[in-house]
Amino acid sequence: PGHDHCTVRLAVPGRIKGLNIDTRFFTGNYAPSASLEACLVDQGDPTADTQWHPILAAVTLQGDSEHLYTVDDNNTYSHVRLHIYPDGGVARLRVYGEVVKDWKVGDTIDLAAMENGGRALICSDEHFGRMENILTPGRGVNMGDGWETARRREPGFDWVIIALAAPGEVHEVVVDTAHFKGNYPDNCSIQGAFVEAGADQQLTPQSLYWSELLPAQKLTMDAIHQYRDELNSLGPITHIRLNIFPDGGISRLRIMGKVSA
Numbered sequence: 001p002g003h004d005h006c007t008v009r010l011a012v013p014g015r016i017k018g019l020n021i022d023t024r025f026f027t028g029n030y031a032p033s034a035s036l037e038a039c040l041v042d043q044g045d046p047t048a049d050t051q052w053h054p055i056l057a058a059v060t061l062q063g064d065s066e067h068l069y070t071v072d073d074n075n076t077y078s079h080v081r082l083h084i085y086p087d088g089g090v091a092r093l094r095v096y097g098e099v100v101k102d103w104k105v106g107d108t109i110d111l112a113a114m115e116n117g118g119r120a121l122i123c124s125d126e127h128f129g130r131m132e133n134i135l136t137p138g139r140g141v142n143m144g145d146g147w148e149t150a151r152r153r154e155p156g157f158d159w160v161i162i163a164l165a166a167p168g169e170v171h172e173v174v175v176d177t178a179h180f181k182g183n184y185p186d187n188c189s190i191q192g193a194f195v196e197a198g199a200d201q202q203l204t205p206q207s208l209y210w211s212e213l214l215p216a217q218k219l220t221m222d223a224i225h226q227y228r229d230e231l232n233s234l235g236p237i238t239h240i241r242l243n244i245f246p247d248g249g250i251s252r253l254r255i256m257g258k259v260s261a
Contacts, residue, residue, distance in 0.1 A: 005083045007046060012099050012115055013078045016055060020094035021067040021082075030063040031088035038077035046079055053077075058085065076100045103166045103259045110165075112240070112255035113137070117165035121200045121239075124158040125149040129249060131160045134242075140178045140251035148183065148249035157245045158185075161203050162253070167194065167236045167260045173214055173227045174254035175242075181221040185244035190214035192237040207241040216245070236260035 023030040036056040099117035112118040114135040127150035149158040177184040191210035
């Protein structure tokens, strides 16, 4: 009798919007079924007195497969507990959601950082590297840890739209081309806007007309590029669009600014 379970502290507190229970490579020894619950602990880890909330009722699992689930829950959680029945193997547990932080007006933060709630929404291309990589902590460990587009064989350029963690006034931009040597963009520019509402898909045509935050700047290989005096003052903004000309790889993007009301 009984079953196994595992408690995981989330990287940051947030609202859970999706799950992936991956049994990759487990064929004859995968967990036959699983469920998941979550809790919010202000400090430390859960105790015997912690109240847990069901997030995913028991579901049947298959071997060597990904199992994707949508979660409709607006509560904030800091930990999840995965139950497997009765035992077996799970390769990966992915918990997708929205970061929740109580920012105060005037706080200086990286408005684009994933750990603060910044989100990469849509881009023109991500052939070699995912767009969300440029918002992750630290410097990139290799080219695959950045955002890289395919080489263009026709006119145009590539771009990515970022939803900032909170409305803010930008005072510094950092564009890092770490590890990109023969495949970094020739130059880049950034546009910004205060977007009050609308679907993410609507941002693509709208962003063509956003104001210029950073005029086109020449980039160099495998280097950190910091911009302060080059920035235009736009006031509070909620979204930015990074344009790279004509294509190539960016390792990290930092949008430093003060949180606005």
